[in-house]
Amino acid sequence: MSLGPYASFIVTSYLTAAWVVALLTAWIAIDYLNQKRRLRELEDNGVVRRSGRSATEP
Amino acid sequence: MTPINLANPTRFLSLTARLLPCLAAATIILLLAGLYLSAAAPDDYQQGATVKIMFIHVPNAWLSMFVWGVMTTAALGTLVWRHPLADVAAKTAAPIGTSFTFLALVTGSLWGRPMWGTYWDWDARLTSALILLLMYLGLIALWRAVEDPSRAARAAAVLTLVGAINLPIIKFSVDWWNTLHQPASVLRMGGPTLDRAFLMPLFVMASGFTLLFVTLHVAAMRNEILRRRVRTLQMMQARASSSDVSAVPPASQPA
Numbered sequence: 211m212s213l214g215p216y217a218s219f220i221v222t223s224y225l226t227a228a229w230v231v232a233l234l235t236a237w238i239a240i241d242y243l244n245q246k247r248r249l250r251e252l253e254d255n256g257v258v259r260r261s262g263r264s265a266t267e268p
Numbered sequence: 269m270t271p272i273n274l275a276n277p278t279r280f281l282s283l284t285a286r287l288l289p290c291l292a293a294a295t296i297i298l299l300l301a302g303l304y305l306s307a308a309a310p311d312d313y314q315q316g317a318t319v320k321i322m323f324i325h326v327p328n329a330w331l332s333m334f335v336w337g338v339m340t341t342a343a344l345g346t347l348v349w350r351h352p353l354a355d356v357a358a359k360t361a362a363p364i365g366t367s368f369t370f371l372a373l374v375t376g377s378l379w380g381r382p383m384w385g386t387y388w389d390w391d392a393r394l395t396s397a398l399i400l401l402l403m404y405l406g407l408i409a410l411w412r413a414v415e416d417p418s419r420a421a422r423a424a425a426v427l428t429l430v431g432a433i434n435l436p437i438i439k440f441s442v443d444w445w446n447t448l449h450q451p452a453s454v455l456r457m458g459g460p461t462l463d464r465a466f467l468m469p470l471f472v473m474a475s476g477f478t479l480l481f482v483t484l485h486v487a488a489m490r491n492e493i494l495r496r497r498v499r500t501l502q503m504m505q506a507r508a509s510s511s512d513v514s515a516v517p518p519a520s521q522p523a
Contacts, residue, residue, distance in 0.1 A: 211307055214317040216382040223321045223375040227328070231480065234367050238487050245494035252501045257508075259501070 277493045280353060284490045291483040298476035305469035312466075321379040323469050326454070327477035329372040332400060333435050335365030335481065339407075340432040343425035353489070355421030356496075358428060359411050360488035364481060366404040373397060384448055392441035393449035396434060403431045417496065 213220050302323065312319035339361050345354030376394070377387040388394065407424055414420035442451045453461045460467060 212317070213320070214311070216316065216318045219378045219382055220317060220320050223324050223378045226374055226378075227324045227371050230367050230371055234364065234484060237363075238484055238491060241491045242487065242494070245491055245498060248498045249494060249501070252498065252505065255505070257501045257505045259497070 277352060277356075281490060281493060284486050288483065288487060288490075291479065291486065295476060295479040295483050298472060298479055302469060302473035302476045305472055309469045310465055315383060318379060318382050319466065321375055322466070323473045325372060325375040325379055326470060327474040328368045328375060329397070330474060331477055331481055332365060332369035332372050332397065333438060334478070335361050335368060336400065336404075336428070336432065336435060338485075339365065339428045340435075343428040346421050346425040347429075355417065355425070356489050356492045357485070358421070358424060359417075360492050361485055362404055362407045362411070364484050364488065366401065366408065368477075368481070369397065369401040369404055373401060380448075389448045391447040391449060392445040393438065393447050396438045396441050400431075400434055400438060403427075403434065407431075417499075 306320055306323040309320065309323070311317050339358045342354045342358035342361070345351040346358065373394075376397075380389075381387050407427060410424050410427060411420050414423060439452075441447060442449050454467070454470070462470070
């Protein structure tokens with residue numbers, strides 16, 4: 211596959227998109243792990259929901 | 269399960285636990301198929317291989333407006349029906365919409381340089397898209413500035429509804445003004461002007477990016493619900509410790 215004289219523009223577009231999508235996905239995944247950890251810490255300290263159910267489970 | 273059942277965050281979390289793996293798998297398959305079709309697409313007779321930038325640029329440009337549309341619907345849900353998940357949906361869509369708008373502008377610039385001879389021009393389409401990016405950033409700043417989520421939700425909902433005026437301006441800017449940006453070539457009266465060889469990869473990439481938005485949005489909503497549970501538990505903990513302190517008789521407290 212030949213990308214011609216403007217290959218750098220095409221490759222940069224695709225790499226930028228991949229980088230932003232990867233960053234966004236990683237941020238959301240890390241945020242999920244952080245929230246679960248904070249909820250576990252609170253429950254370990256004896257703070258529970260009024261319903262008595264675990265806050266980390268649906 | 270009816271949509272009204274999903275108003276319950278607990279039911280929503282239970283649904284996302286089952287839904288997210290399927291959504292993620294479908295997104296990866298569609299994006300890989302889209303990338304393959306983009307690579308295999310022929311060169312344009314005028315633009316050459318730079319037409320491949322379209323398969324990234326156009327889906328991101330569509331989604332930049334679509335996400336604001338989703339936020340506008342959520343804003344109505346917050347202001348009119350006070351749906352418990354409406355402001356969660358609006359808040360979590362904003363960073364994703366910002367990313368798509370940023371990508372639309374960057375890939376558009378990278379496409380513009382070889383085709384127009386410039387990275388940027390203050391024409392109506394480019395400027396209105398830049399305003400959309402600034403509005404996304406403004407909304408995120410507003411959410412972060414107001415600590416109480418319900419107060420932030422109402423202010424953000426009003427701003428979102430006002431910002432929705434920009435959507436038809438972006439869409440029709442190429443028809444209303446004489447712009448450097450080309451007119452609509454896919455979603456237009458009279459059908460697409462694009463050849464089928466370009467339409468198929470574009471359709472698959474657009475579907476893949478749309479599914480990517482849905483996947484990331486559902487995951488981000490799940491995080492936001494957990495964040496609010498953390499906040500509630502922290503407030504309960506703070507109330508419990510303050511009532512413990514006030515229950516101690518003053519004489520027994522250390523000097």
